[in-house]
Amino acid sequence: xxxKRCLNEDPEWFYLGSKGWYCRKCISFGRILIEExxxxxxxxxxxxxxxxxxxxxxxxxxxxxxxxxxxxxIKTKDVLVKAVCGAGKTEIVVPVISExxxxxxxxxxxxxxRQVVLEVAERLQSxxxxxxxxxxxxxxxxxxxxxxxxxTAHQLYRYYQRFDLLILDESDAFPYHGNELxxxxxxxxxxxxxxxxxATPDKELIKRREEGSLLCLELNVRPHGKPxxxxxxxxxxxxxxxxxxxxxxxxxxxHPRIVFVSTIKKALWIGKLICLFMPAYVxxxxxxxxxxxxxxxxxxxxxxMISTTVLERGVTFPHTDVCVLDANSGVxxxxxxxxxxxxxxxxxxxxxxxxxxxxxxxxxxxKKCISSxxxxxxxxxx
Numbered sequence: 001x002x003x004k005r006c007l008n009e010d011p012e013w014f015y016l017g018s019k020g021w022y023c024r025k026c027i028s029f030g031r032i033l034i035e036e037x038x039x040x041x042x043x044x045x046x047x048x049x050x051x052x053x054x055x056x057x058x059x060x061x062x063x064x065x066x067x068x069x070x071x072x073x074i075k076t077k078d079v080l081v082k083a084v085c086g087a088g089k090t091e092i093v094v095p096v097i098s099e100x101x102x103x104x105x106x107x108x109x110x111x112x113x114r115q116v117v118l119e120v121a122e123r124l125q126s127x128x129x130x131x132x133x134x135x136x137x138x139x140x141x142x143x144x145x146x147x148x149x150x151x152t153a154h155q156l157y158r159y160y161q162r163f164d165l166l167i168l169d170e171s172d173a174f175p176y177h178g179n180e181l182x183x184x185x186x187x188x189x190x191x192x193x194x195x196x197x198x199a200t201p202d203k204e205l206i207k208r209r210e211e212g213s214l215l216c217l218e219l220n221v222r223p224h225g226k227p228x229x230x231x232x233x234x235x236x237x238x239x240x241x242x243x244x245x246x247x248x249x250x251x252x253x254x255h256p257r258i259v260f261v262s263t264i265k266k267a268l269w270i271g272k273l274i275c276l277f278m279p280a281y282v283x284x285x286x287x288x289x290x291x292x293x294x295x296x297x298x299x300x301x302x303x304x305m306i307s308t309t310v311l312e313r314g315v316t317f318p319h320t321d322v323c324v325l326d327a328n329s330g331v332x333x334x335x336x337x338x339x340x341x342x343x344x345x346x347x348x349x350x351x352x353x354x355x356x357x358x359x360x361x362x363x364x365x366x367k368k369c370i371s372s373x374x375x376x377x378x379x380x381x382x
Contacts, residue, residue, distance in 0.1 A: 003034065004188065005160065013025040017031075029157040045104065046104040052098075053094055059095075060225075063088055063091065067092050069215075071096050079194075079215045079216075080201060082219070084220050085228065088223050108165070109124070113310070117136075117150050117151060120314075121135035128148060136152075136158070137151060141155070154175070156189040161189070166194045167194075169314070170198050172201060172202035200338055220379045227380060228342060228345060229353040229355045231356065231357045233359060233370065235361060249274065255319045256304075257305070259274075259304065259307070260323070262332065264285070267282050267307065268284075270306050282306045290310075309340075315343070318350070328361055334365050337369035341373065
């Protein structure tokens with residue numbers, strides 16, 4: 001037996017109910033009998049002129065080259081766009097989205113986190129003004145079909161064999177990372193090929209690249225042409241790290257500042273500590289009004305955000321500086337540190353940024369992160 005939705009073939013996951021066999025591995029998405037023939041639901045036809053787009057800034061020569069390679073190769077194989085944080089991965093795939101929409105083909109842009117879904121949907125709607133761009137995520141499931149669908153991984157179960165092109169953003173991040181079920185559902189939602197977007201590909205993508213089943217296109221320069229900020233690291237006793245963090249926050253009070261911490265508990269008490277000296281926001285997976293908190297921080301322009309890894313990817317705040325407290329924590333891997341550092345220096349008016357890693361002891365992960373950023377920067381030097 002094989003589940004048509006999640007591709008499971010392990011007999012231990014199948015159960016014989018009163019109406020027939022079904023797969024328990026994907027039961028959280030609704031029960032589907034193995035005997036049932038899953039068929040792609042009728043989709044709305046792509047509107048005329050939906051493919052027309054206008055970008056806020058023209059693509060750079062490097063972005064144009066990568067975008068053209070994506071269009072050329074996606075027809076025959078999956079493509080990985082490995083681009084440094086802030087390289088404009090979303091803008092790079094705009095031409096291939098346009099190409100598919102012009103042929104009345106269905107496109108989905110899938111993102112790990114709900115907040116980023118809403119942000120990207122708004123951005124793509126501003127580019128594709130004639131298209132109906134639909135965001136599908138928790139709290140936004142009233143409208144499920146349009147010219148271009150932006151959704152979280154957990155919503156892909158709604159779209160069996162629906163998409164001619166699936167753009168899978170940050171596939172190495174939670175909840176994709178290591179989640180075989182979500183990856184399988186992504187595969188069954190797509191009848192064409194997949195574009196993977198990430199700065200930090202996981203072992204599976206690297207393996208596929210080496211095997212030749214995945215074309216990898218690399219871009220190590222940001223649109224403004226400046227290198228990604230290399231973190232400055234300091235190894236100090238934990239209490240001294242706290243004082244250094246407070247001093248750093250004061251010295252950079254003309255910019256938005258994000259302090260990343262390893263746990264929700266630490267985020268809460270660090271937030272309370274900082275609020276004794278200056279206003280600050282706290283954002284974790286448990287923050288109920290997360291969207292509101294993020295928007296207030298964005299509007300303020302020089303605020304302080306204490307965050308766990310929920311803000312390590314996808315979101316962009318202009319002029320941001322970044323501090324990672326306990327950067328040597330086992331909670332952070334190399335990809336996490338690179339992504340957190342990548343929140344800085346993304347703005348054309350402030351392309352340098354400042355990144356600080358505070359550790360109570362040096363770790364190999366911190367060393368690898370700094371080394372990886374330096375190597376990416378060096379590869380851009382002509």
